[in-house]
Amino acid sequence: MSASYLRRGLDRPAVFELFARHLPPNRDWLLAAGLGPSLRLITELRFGPEQLAYLGSIGFEDEFCDYLSGFRFSGNVDAMPEGTLCFAAEPLVRVTAPRIEAQLVETLLLNQINFQTMIATKAARVALAAGGGEPGAAASVIDFSPRRDHGIDAAMKVARSAAVAGVEGTSNVAAAMRYGLEAVGTMAHSYVLSFESEPQAFRAFLEDHPERGVLLVDTYDSLRGVENAAAAARETGVPLAGIRLDSGDLLELSRGARRLLDEAGLAETRIAASGDLEERRICELVAAGAPIDLWGVGTDLGTSRDSPVVNGVYKLVADAGPAGGWRDVAKHSPDKATVGGAKQVHRRIDGGRMAGDTIVAAEEEAPGEALLVPAVRKGEIVRREQLASVRARATDQLRALPDALRLPEPGAHPEPYPVELSPMLARRAGLSSAPG
């Protein structure tokens, strides 16, 4: 497509928007993530000699390869900052650039934003579950996902996306180093099995980790393991930071463990749980009052197994004509129609709570906060955010989300969050109602 555009001089500015047509199953909102890594990728995108030789070898003309050899994204990006709650049909990213540039960054943007938004959303839900539906419990969740993530880069981005949602403890030490997160580890069963007996293993681990000893107690029998852990703490004189339960009935076992620890004078020792933990199971355990302080979540955090796809698309919505004026562009395929024109999203807040969003034409005035903000101007990143400020935004937004939408029961169908088109956009789209 780009080669054809170049040959025909079709490289005037165009506007593309990235949005999800529908919310994924089991999701009532999305938590935007992935913008930071995306902006780096698109502003650093270059084509080197090896790539150009390959493209030539599969049939691309010299003229196009010459164009690519000097490629550098020179356009503008407006986007919802990471940690913003968003909904179906709302543009998360808007790219305004010469058509070829806007086209060549499409896959990078979709590849980053779809995935990382999915993970941040899942992590936010897991953290809400750990807090019994209230935001602010993210510190009790730990990313245990690397062994189920889709490669090394995916594991790094899962840790980062979870941190967008406030989950900053991770077993991924490389991610902790790169993103300034907290490296958290306990021990594996193989550690216990590497010693003659569990008491011997526990004593060794506490002696070697006097400040961070969390002992895995289920290699043989969980409650016997808790007793052995308490004994090891007594015998070594090392305070027992925590014990970890990884199998069995976590409600029963956590109660039993808490009782044994308290009886041993270890009221400060924390109880960690892991083992295929998922948001529903965590909700149930929290509701039942399970005395669990830390939740290690792996598979479900890293794969969002109950809703493993955010289906964002990237669509041409406007382009500049030969005379310079803008033309709205829309597609009419069945079930896949798009609304033409560059758009903005305004959010109304009422009494500290999100009251409704309106998708407006980018040039329209509208009440409420405009969610898309300048991120790149003329190819330069103009907005760089620390993870700490992203996390603060996510926490604020989750606090402002209507209660009914935070973490509905499975099968519950709360009233969807209101998102409407402005009258101007609705007329333009030939629609009289809000997007589905």
Add this chain to the structure above:
Amino acid sequence: MSASYLRRGLDRPAVFELFARHLPPNRDWLLAAGLGPSLRLITELRFGPEQLAYLGSIGFEDEFCDYLSGFRFSGNVDAMPEGTLCFAAEPLVRVTAPRIEAQLVETLLLNQINFQTMIATKAARVALAAGGGEPGAAASVIDFSPRRDHGIDAAMKVARSAAVAGVEGTSNVAAAMRYGLEAVGTMAHSYVLSFESEPQAFRAFLEDHPERGVLLVDTYDSLRGVENAAAAARETGVPLAGIRLDSGDLLELSRGARRLLDEAGLAETRIAASGDLEERRICELVAAGAPIDLWGVGTDLGTSRDSPVVNGVYKLVADAGPAGGWRDVAKHSPDKATVGGAKQVHRRIDGGRMAGDTIVAAEEEAPGEALLVPAVRKGEIVRREQLASVRARATDQLRALPDALRLPEPGAHPEPYPVELSPMLARRAGLSSAPG
């Protein structure tokens, strides 16, 4: 754990095995993949000054950081070659190495093998669907997944894993370049919308791509689009390689498109389909006789949405005592018990079909082919395979798989493929029956 092992001199050889305790939902077999990239990662694993400084800053002692500064995997790996069909409880990878080394490569191995095996399995199923349940139709499937993959590295590995299963066409040009696959592209709706009319867009694309013009026909109306495509081929004199349907009733539309193309003398023009295609939908369309020649599969290929996790684990099964003899190691946690001792898998073939696997002790003699083969010896890779030979193995193995297991109807529960423990292992495990 490793720091503790080092401090205590617990670095004698140990054996770890990677296996899935259970097959994932909706899966009757797995197609092993990811070994090639894994072996590179574990043999190239090093710790640099920046990493060591970080580890020191979070509390690791100098002695351990010194150890890591000279780290280099020196052990042995035995593994099922990529493209091998495998089942629950069967070790896919066996690592024999000093305990610390074997421990430090755990997450890398799990991160690579779980993900890539999941994708290769899914790609094999999609290709079977395209072939109406018969192997050999993989060439009609194209990887359209990058926009839904979990980052750039994941997109590369999805393309590679799909190629393990025989799917060698990909829209991922970078992966085509790296792995020697076929770069396949059509056009997007935005291309059509970039012109004044669909006929004008189609003529332009054919003129600019005289050898690979596949026209997307559903921007306005699919069958009208097919007519416009045929007219564009006639007017430009460029043979129409294909048209792509991306929405609507694909059975109805593919029939209508075939008729229109045939009437226009374009019997050679191929029909490609895309748009949230999934193995079940492909099965239905193939069974109904839809005249679709190429299947572009994105989301479901890249995320394996109907079964998004392969739950492989990595377990200590044996270690060397101070006197040098080997000791079997097993874990007894509820539902998570392991069988101790280094293992091998033997497969019996009967009349060209797979007749049953036996998991045996590594030192046992047994009939049938031994599936785990030497991959690394003393830290050096001793087995490097071209994708072509991996693909040939996968095709052979899928041909040998019992028909009932190839692609069962949803809800069907065919007799599972027989996998049993050898009598020696069963005794060792205290089990009298096969693993679940």
